[in-house]
Amino acid sequence: MAEQHAPFRQFIVKVHGRCNLACRYCYLYEGPDDTWRGRPAAAPPEVLDRTASRIAEHARAHGLTALSLILHGGEPLLAGAETLGRFTALVRDRAPAGCTVRAVVQTNATLLTEPRLAILARHRIGVGISLDGGLPAHNARRVDHAGRPSWPAAARGARLVADRFPESYAGILAVVDVTQDPVQTYESLLALRPPALDLLLPHGNWSEPPPHWDGTGTVYGGWLCTVFDRWWKAGRRETRVRLFEECIALLLGLPAITEALGLQPFDAVVVETDGAIEQVDSLKSAYEGAARTGLDVFRHGFDEALRHPGVRARQAGATALAEQCRACPLVSVCGGGHYVHRYRAGHGFRNPSVYCADLQRFIRHVATRLGATASATTATSAMATAVAAVVPSSPEGGIP
Amino acid sequence: MDSSDRTDSADGTESADGADGADRVEPTGDLSALPDLTELSLAELATVQHPLLQEVLADLRERARRPSEMLWGWANSF
Numbered sequence: 001m002a003e004q005h006a007p008f009r010q011f012i013v014k015v016h017g018r019c020n021l022a023c024r025y026c027y028l029y030e031g032p033d034d035t036w037r038g039r040p041a042a043a044p045p046e047v048l049d050r051t052a053s054r055i056a057e058h059a060r061a062h063g064l065t066a067l068s069l070i071l072h073g074g075e076p077l078l079a080g081a082e083t084l085g086r087f088t089a090l091v092r093d094r095a096p097a098g099c100t101v102r103a104v105v106q107t108n109a110t111l112l113t114e115p116r117l118a119i120l121a122r123h124r125i126g127v128g129i130s131l132d133g134g135l136p137a138h139n140a141r142r143v144d145h146a147g148r149p150s151w152p153a154a155a156r157g158a159r160l161v162a163d164r165f166p167e168s169y170a171g172i173l174a175v176v177d178v179t180q181d182p183v184q185t186y187e188s189l190l191a192l193r194p195p196a197l198d199l200l201l202p203h204g205n206w207s208e209p210p211p212h213w214d215g216t217g218t219v220y221g222g223w224l225c226t227v228f229d230r231w232w233k234a235g236r237r238e239t240r241v242r243l244f245e246e247c248i249a250l251l252l253g254l255p256a257i258t259e260a261l262g263l264q265p266f267d268a269v270v271v272e273t274d275g276a277i278e279q280v281d282s283l284k285s286a287y288e289g290a291a292r293t294g295l296d297v298f299r300h301g302f303d304e305a306l307r308h309p310g311v312r313a314r315q316a317g318a319t320a321l322a323e324q325c326r327a328c329p330l331v332s333v334c335g336g337g338h339y340v341h342r343y344r345a346g347h348g349f350r351n352p353s354v355y356c357a358d359l360q361r362f363i364r365h366v367a368t369r370l371g372a373t374a375s376a377t378t379a380t381s382a383m384a385t386a387v388a389a390v391v392p393s394s395p396e397g398g399i400p
Numbered sequence: 401m402d403s404s405d406r407t408d409s410a411d412g413t414e415s416a417d418g419a420d421g422a423d424r425v426e427p428t429g430d431l432s433a434l435p436d437l438t439e440l441s442l443a444e445l446a447t448v449q450h451p452l453l454q455e456v457l458a459d460l461r462e463r464a465r466r467p468s469e470m471l472w473g474w475a476n477s478f
């Protein structure tokens with residue numbers, strides 16, 4: 001039987017492999033994998049040139065009408081805004097007619113200045129910012145190499161994008177810190193006026209559990225439910241929250257576009273600064289070399305990466321899941337959670353997520369809210385009866 | 401984690417691991433069925449009085465019209 005591979009549509013290019021910060025939890029530099037040490041700091045021009053051609057080749061071969069170019073690092077702005085602009089222009093030039101290239105740089109915001117933002121805007125490169133909250137205390141773990149807080153520079157950068165380049169502002173990614181108040185974290189991020197937000201569960205797995213995790217679903221699941229309620233009850237959409245909106249999509253049986261939930265085939269690939277083609281590097285939080293494919297843009301096209309067993313496993317949907325997940329009634333929404341959270345030393349990735357109980361609690365909570373809201377205005381819906389019968393009232397109570 | 405644990409193959413299949421090889425992680429928590437909200441059509445939901453939900457649904461409708469342009473996936477970027 002011919003195997004079906006979804007083509008890659010998200011190309012994560014490590015334009016610079018080093019970072020001007022040394023966040024205490026960083027999976028790249030503080031985790032078990034130190035492959036970054038052997039690579040060039042900045043991607044040389046020939047790597048970027050070859051990468052642009054390979055992306056175009058893949059887009060043409062698969063008739064892509066849109067693709068996502070993610071300029072990443074390390075800290076990608078260390079490569080220089082002009083380099084990012086030139087590379088993006090190269091990808092757009094070589095991409096086939098009719099293929100939209102959506103470009104975004106994911107930055108810690110400390111190096112954002114008006115001239116750099118002007119260059120990014122000219123090249124239609126969106127700016128995604130990584131922060132852990134909108135207050136100094138939330139970002140205490142985001143420090144530079146000398147241990148100094150990054151927050152003053154990051155806050156300045158984020159405000160500059162919001163004030164002067166709102167059309168470039170893609171959003172903020174924040175790693176959940178359960179020691180911080182969930183509503184205060186959300187509201188402080190909101191004050192930075194991001195058009196979108198995502199809340200990432202910290203990397204961790206069954207062998208290296210996440211910080212403060214207790215397996216009951218209370219710590220992380222409860223934290224997310226609290227933020228969800230603050231967002232849901234605001235009376236308007238103050239910002240998009242990717243995790244929440246994708247959970248709603250999945251509950252409604254619609255396709256989702258997040259790595260954190262659902263069973264959709266994963267379609268991202270990484271090019272390192274030396275041209276190595278790798279799987280997404282959050283895998284590096286599991287064990288050393290976990291993301292390696294042995295391929296590179298000089299000798300291989302992305303189609304060869306599609307045939308790599310690790311990539312195939314992430315495109316296999318439910319069949320790649322642990323038996324426990326396949327039998328789980330939440331699987332169509334949860335999808336076993338983020339792939340790297342399933343890892344267990346000696347047992348690979350075929351396990352439920354280490355956040356299993358947290359995901360259950362969160363998904364059930366969103367289902368309760370959504371079902372109650374829908375049933376409140378669609379009184380005749382048979383679904384209302386189903387919700388009442390199946391979902392116990394939320395522990396927090398107070399359905400809107 | 402020590403290096404002797406790193407016997408996992410890249411495709412996520414399990415490998416024998418001596419003493420705890422038979423163990424598996426069992427999900428705990430409330431594993432009863434979810435309500436089937438997939439019965440709700442987007443058209444039906446259009447009558448729901450919830451401005452935030454309406455904005456989310458507008459995006460989902462737009463996405464449904466252009467599925468090949470859904471490009472918002474990788475967790476570590478926007």
Ligand code: SF4
Binds near residue numbers: 324355359
């Ligand atoms: S991780 Fe847990 S909640 Fe998610 S599908 Fe697997 S068993 Fe179900």
